[in-house]
Amino acid sequence: MEDGLAMIIARIKFSKGEEVKYISHLDLQRAFQRALRRAEIDIAYSKGFNPHPKVSFATALSVGMTSDGEYVDVELNNWQNGKELTKKLNGVLAKGIKILDCVVSDERQPSLMSTIKMGLYQISIHTKDKKYTLGINSRIKEFLSQDKIIEERINKRGKKTKRDIKPLIKSIILLNIEDNIISLEMQLATGSQNNVKPEIVIKKLVNNEETPIIYDFLKIHRVELFTEMNGKYISPIDLFSEKPGRENM
Amino acid sequence: MKSTLENIILPKVKNPIQYIGNELNSVHKNVNKNTIRYAFAFPDIYEIGMSHLGMRILYHLLNEQENIYCERVFSPMVDMEKKLRENSIPLFALETMDPIKNFDFIGFTLQYEMSYTNILNILDLANIPLLSKDRTLEHPFVMAGGPCGYNPEPLADFVDIVVLGEGEEVLLEILEVYRQWKKQKTSRKDFLHSISNIEGVYIPAFYDVEYDEEGKIMGFFPISNDYPPKINKRIIRDLDKSFYPEKMIVPYTSIVHDRIMVEIFRGCTRGCRFCQAGIVYRPVREKSPDTIREIANKLIQSSGYEELSLASLSTSDYTHLIPLVEKLMEDYKDRNIGLSLPSLRIDQFSVKLAEQIQKVRKSGLTFAPEAGTQRLRDVINKGVMEEDILRTVGQAFESGWGTIKLYFMIGLPTETIEDIEGIGNLGEKVLKEYLKVDMEKRNKNIKITLSTSSFVPKPFTPFQWEPQNTMEELREKQIHLKRTIRDRKINYNWHDNKTSFLEAVFSRGDRRLGKVLLKAWEKGCKFDGWNEHFNFNKWLEAFQEVQVDPAFYAYRQRKYDEILPWDFIDIGVTKEFLIREHKNALKGRVTPYCREACVYCGIQDLDGGWSCYDNS
Numbered sequence: 108m109e110d111g112l113a114m115i116i117a118r119i120k121f122s123k124g125e126e127v128k129y130i131s132h133l134d135l136q137r138a139f140q141r142a143l144r145r146a147e148i149d150i151a152y153s154k155g156f157n158p159h160p161k162v163s164f165a166t167a168l169s170v171g172m173t174s175d176g177e178y179v180d181v182e183l184n185n186w187q188n189g190k191e192l193t194k195k196l197n198g199v200l201a202k203g204i205k206i207l208d209c210v211v212s213d214e215r216q217p218s219l220m221s222t223i224k225m226g227l228y229q230i231s232i233h234t235k236d237k238k239y240t241l242g243i244n245s246r247i248k249e250f251l252s253q254d255k256i257i258e259e260r261i262n263k264r265g266k267k268t269k270r271d272i273k274p275l276i277k278s279i280i281l282l283n284i285e286d287n288i289i290s291l292e293m294q295l296a297t298g299s300q301n302n303v304k305p306e307i308v309i310k311k312l313v314n315n316e317e318t319p320i321i322y323d324f325l326k327i328h329r330v331e332l333f334t335e336m337n338g339k340y341i342s343p344i345d346l347f348s349e350k351p352g353r354e355n356m
Numbered sequence: 357m358k359s360t361l362e363n364i365i366l367p368k369v370k371n372p373i374q375y376i377g378n379e380l381n382s383v384h385k386n387v388n389k390n391t392i393r394y395a396f397a398f399p400d401i402y403e404i405g406m407s408h409l410g411m412r413i414l415y416h417l418l419n420e421q422e423n424i425y426c427e428r429v430f431s432p433m434v435d436m437e438k439k440l441r442e443n444s445i446p447l448f449a450l451e452t453m454d455p456i457k458n459f460d461f462i463g464f465t466l467q468y469e470m471s472y473t474n475i476l477n478i479l480d481l482a483n484i485p486l487l488s489k490d491r492t493l494e495h496p497f498v499m500a501g502g503p504c505g506y507n508p509e510p511l512a513d514f515v516d517i518v519v520l521g522e523g524e525e526v527l528l529e530i531l532e533v534y535r536q537w538k539k540q541k542t543s544r545k546d547f548l549h550s551i552s553n554i555e556g557v558y559i560p561a562f563y564d565v566e567y568d569e570e571g572k573i574m575g576f577f578p579i580s581n582d583y584p585p586k587i588n589k590r591i592i593r594d595l596d597k598s599f600y601p602e603k604m605i606v607p608y609t610s611i612v613h614d615r616i617m618v619e620i621f622r623g624c625t626r627g628c629r630f631c632q633a634g635i636v637y638r639p640v641r642e643k644s645p646d647t648i649r650e651i652a653n654k655l656i657q658s659s660g661y662e663e664l665s666l667a668s669l670s671t672s673d674y675t676h677l678i679p680l681v682e683k684l685m686e687d688y689k690d691r692n693i694g695l696s697l698p699s700l701r702i703d704q705f706s707v708k709l710a711e712q713i714q715k716v717r718k719s720g721l722t723f724a725p726e727a728g729t730q731r732l733r734d735v736i737n738k739g740v741m742e743e744d745i746l747r748t749v750g751q752a753f754e755s756g757w758g759t760i761k762l763y764f765m766i767g768l769p770t771e772t773i774e775d776i777e778g779i780g781n782l783g784e785k786v787l788k789e790y791l792k793v794d795m796e797k798r799n800k801n802i803k804i805t806l807s808t809s810s811f812v813p814k815p816f817t818p819f820q821w822e823p824q825n826t827m828e829e830l831r832e833k834q835i836h837l838k839r840t841i842r843d844r845k846i847n848y849n850w851h852d853n854k855t856s857f858l859e860a861v862f863s864r865g866d867r868r869l870g871k872v873l874l875k876a877w878e879k880g881c882k883f884d885g886w887n888e889h890f891n892f893n894k895w896l897e898a899f900q901e902v903q904v905d906p907a908f909y910a911y912r913q914r915k916y917d918e919i920l921p922w923d924f925i926d927i928g929v930t931k932e933f934l935i936r937e938h939k940n941a942l943k944g945r946v947t948p949y950c951r952e953a954c955v956y957c958g959i960q961d962l963d964g965g966w967s968c969y970d971n972s
């Protein structure tokens with residue numbers, strides 16, 4: 108924000124449903140900008156040759172995943188009531204994207220992206236056969252008791268690199284088993300500082316060399332994103348509403 | 357099946373969102389037994405098909421009707437096709453993901469000849485018999501329309517119904533008859549019979565062709581007196597009153613023309629002799645500026661798009677262009693909405709206009725002189741003088757543009773080596789105009805691109821009798837031109853000759869080409885317009901195996917009295933006019949454009965009388 112003038116930010120929480128789970132992050136950004144225009148919300152634009160709306164997303168969701176915990180910050184030119192904004196946007200959004208909450212503040216904020224620390228995910232593994240669901244509990248225990256869990260990656264220069272993702276996995280819990288479907292919940296480091304993708308963790312978990320779990324497909328749902336305050340995980344929107352800006356409304 | 361598709365296939369293919377019809381403003385309806393289900397099929401991939409304005413209009417027009425549900429289908433990309441075949445999943449429509457083989461109609465839009473194999477491929481992927489004669493009451497009717505429909509004969513074996521001209525009215529008339537027929541569902545032939553006298557409808561199976569020993573058409577006639585010997589194209593008389601959607605689908609994934617498109621007029625007042633669109637879309641019919649603004653506002657409001665494009669041929673010829681652009685700029689001044697005019701003429705007026713709308717970023721200007729010398733430009737009746745071109749680019753350089761693209765054609769009738777060299781010379785003269793501009797003022801990034809395509813003679817143009825240059829001749833011309841251009845600031849690029857050759861074969865082909873098409877498709881030809889998929893050798897094999905000589909279609913000079921495969925279509929413009937224009941071309945005689953003077957092309961007698969301007 109220029110010259111310390113008060114900047115009005117709307118922090119928006121939204122969901123990404125089955126209908127739109129295949130849209131890429133870039134497509135989502137564009138769709139959001141168009142929705143803001145349709146709703147005729149007076150948003151701020153960057154200066155310069157090619158003005159673009161000041162909209163910034165928390166973190167990208169992989170193509171194919173659904174979510175109930177997506178966040179975006181939108182800079183406004185004028186005060187608007189969060190409830191009003193929610194109503195306006197939901198009136199113009201296509202099937203599959205829904206605004207769940209919105210808080211407006213004019214307090215200086217750290218960027219949304221930098222505050223995200225953790226993500227909560229629900230995963231269902233649609234196994235090829237019921238037999239693959241057996242012993243899943245002990246497999247999880249074993250998995251988490253390892254000293255290190257090595258992820259091999261190919262970096263931008265095409266080289267193979269390795270890293271330990273164990274510290275990035277906060278928890279894995281078995282929710283239930285129904286027929287051939289295993290449902291899990293995981294807490295994983297998520298955000299711009301530390302990040303591990305849920306599909307990587309799942310692949311590590313099921314691709315145990317002696318007894319791999321064979322599956323048809325996975326469904327991954329992001330339940331929520333969290334930021335940290337005083338050692339506690341809270342929703343980015345709660346962090347936001349702590350600021351006095353809200354009371355001014 | 358849907359679950360396999362959604363959970364197993366889509367996650368594994370490139371850009372899966374192109375197969376899901378949940379975009380904003382896509383139409384979702386309940387289907388019941390009275391619903392007429394129409395699959396609008398574009399025989400190319402989503403990002404190309406969705407950029408097509410005609411589809412956008414007809415999709416919403418059909419869906420406005422009660423009991424008609426129009427969905428979209430595109431050519432799946434190669435990876436998706438493989439998965440569909442592996443899993444025996446028949447091709448489906450985007451909105452409901454229902455197999456299109458259960459629909460009432462599949463309507464193909466024919467935008468370019470090189471998409472014909474994709475039509476066959478779509479039918480095959482859908483499990484619909486390729487040949488019209490093999491279809492039964494269980495199968496949909498296969499329709500086609502669009503610019504290539506002005507010579508539908510190469511597709512005669514595959515298509516049940518061809519719609520000639522603008523589709524808005526005739527489509528609804530056909531579906532109305534279908535609604536009645538559907539109650540009884542007697543026979544396919546019955547239905548085709550009952551629509552065969554609707555103006556603009558052509559049923560290929562109801563016509564027969566005889567050939568002489570040289571292979572030329574000797575006779576083309578209906579198989580019974582019930583069917584009209586001549587078929588008139590359809591036009592919409594009043595564009596202000598005709599349907600235009602107030603909402604348009606907003607794709608998630610980016611497409612080729614990712615913006616709002618508002619049609620400002622149909623037809624063209626120019627008479628370029630190589631241009632099919634300029635003839636077949638006559639007469640000119642303009643939308644009023646008020647209608648355009650109203651539509652533009654609604655579409656921007658309902659889409660959230662940040663760019664608006666005015667669509668037409670030769671946009672500069674719109675009568676009220678300046679006031680319209682000024683008003684639109686005024687309307688969108690504070691809303692960060694860009695305006696684009698895709699088809700500008702080469703004149704200073706156009707540069708001024710472009711300057712006005714590209715205030716900040718000078719992204720590049722494109723002009724089409726089409727030929728390198730004045731002589732040849734007169735032959736093709738491209739009414740632009742060299743002085744105009746140079747003055748125009750000079751002005752563009754003065755105002756800060758650096759990137760200029762010039763389009764030409766090679767292989768035009770009467771072309772000589774001087775005309776080829778003329779293209780290079782013109783490039784150099786354009787560069788000189790740049791160098792004249794003050795060093796401080798001019799754009800540092802100068803880039804002049806000369807681009808040539810190879811001339812393809814098209815039906816319903818004054819050049820419809822002309823042979824195409826051989827591939828070798830074209831190649832030599834391209835190499836010669838490449839050698840002529842020395843300055844590194846001038847780029848030269850050209851189109852592939854093999855594609856142009858096939859285009860020439862199919863654009864003026866007859867129904868005997870159906871077997872070639874089938875053979876080529878069987879050999880795996882598809883996406884022939886895409887360099888990475890195009891396989892010319894397979895095409896040559898196909899011609900050979902079914903014993904059809906492509907040169908007969910591409911390279912042969914026709915006589916005026918030969919029966920041409922498309923002669924049964926009446927586009928309003930007469931053959932006499934085309935002959936007159938052909939003779940003028942060979943003499944290098946320029947014909948005034950409609951607004952200067954009417955030359956009575958035949959349109960004046962359309963539908964018992966049509967008045968283009970006050971002069972006609």
Ligand code: SF4
Pocket residue numbers: 638639640949950951953954955956957958959960968969972
């Ligand atoms: S009738 Fe005259 S003005 Fe109308 S299109 Fe033909 S030549 Fe042009």
